[in-house]
Amino acid sequence: MSLTNIKLPGFVIVDLYRNTLIEPEGYLSRQEAPAQSVAEPVAPVVTAPKPVVKSSEPEPIAAATPPKPAELPPYKILGNNKKQVTVVVNCPNDVFVPEADLQFLTKMLGACKLNMADVAIVNHAVAAVHVDRLKVQLQPKFLLLFGVEPDVIQLPINFPSFKEQPYAGTNYLYTPSLSDLNQETEVAKGLKRKLWDCLKKMFL
Numbered sequence: 530m531s532l533t534n535i536k537l538p539g540f541v542i543v544d545l546y547r548n549t550l551i552e553p554e555g556y557l558s559r560q561e562a563p564a565q566s567v568a569e570p571v572a573p574v575v576t577a578p579k580p581v582v583k584s585s586e587p588e589p590i591a592a593a594t595p596p597k598p599a600e601l602p603p604y605k606i607l608g609n610n611k612k613q614v615t616v617v618v619n620c621p622n623d624v625f626v627p628e629a630d631l632q633f634l635t636k637m638l639g640a641c642k643l644n645m646a647d648v649a650i651v652n653h654a655v656a657a658v659h660v661d662r663l664k665v666q667l668q669p670k671f672l673l674l675f676g677v678e679p680d681v682i683q684l685p686i687n688f689p690s691f692k693e694q695p696y697a698g699t700n701y702l703y704t705p706s707l708s709d710l711n712q713e714t715e716v717a718k719g720l721k722r723k724l725w726d727c728l729k730k731m732f733l
Contacts, residue, residue: 604651605655608649609646612648612670613671614649614673615648615651615672615673616649617653617658617674617677619652620707620708625652653681660672660684669699670699671702672699674704690703690704691703691723693731710724
């Protein structure tokens with residue numbers, strides 16, 4: 530029996546060469562190999578959009594801003610306004626005043642030592658008169674209203690006819706229309722006397 534052909538069991542070989550056998554580098558037994566950790570998938574965080582709360586009330590609509598008095602076109606006037614006396618009339622069929630009423634007015638002004646160069650006539654029927662706009666343009670010291678009531682020109686005060694009324698740096702006088710005054714009836718004569726008494730106190 531040849532010794533070269535002797536086959537030893539594996540456990541004998543391991544026991545004989547316990548201190549001489551070398552394990553390959555990087556070799557790990559199944560028990561020593563660390564368990565591989567598998568990362569669990571992380572679900573993405575989805576943030577629900579915030580609900581839009583709609584108000585039951587309608588959105589306010591910006592109101593159109595009315596133009597300022599200084600931005601509006603100037604009133605057409607008859608006269609030069611040298612003494613800042615404004616005369617407001619209401620004559621729908623004329624640019625300013627009918628010829629007969631103009632003669633009556635100039636006669637009354639002449640008795641007060643005034644003429645057309647001293648006054649400014651504005652026809653409310655042609656362009657509606659607003660007192661603030663009128664004061665910006667003409668800066669009247671006296672404002673005579675013939676047939677135009679004070680509230681019609683947006684005056685914040687009211688006063689009776691044939692009564693001089695000072696307010697905010699201007700003296701106002703309201704009377705019937707020139708056409709009502711320029712008559713030969715007894716009623717018209719009485720109205721003209723009242724007008725003359727007022728004009729004397731204001732200008733003489």
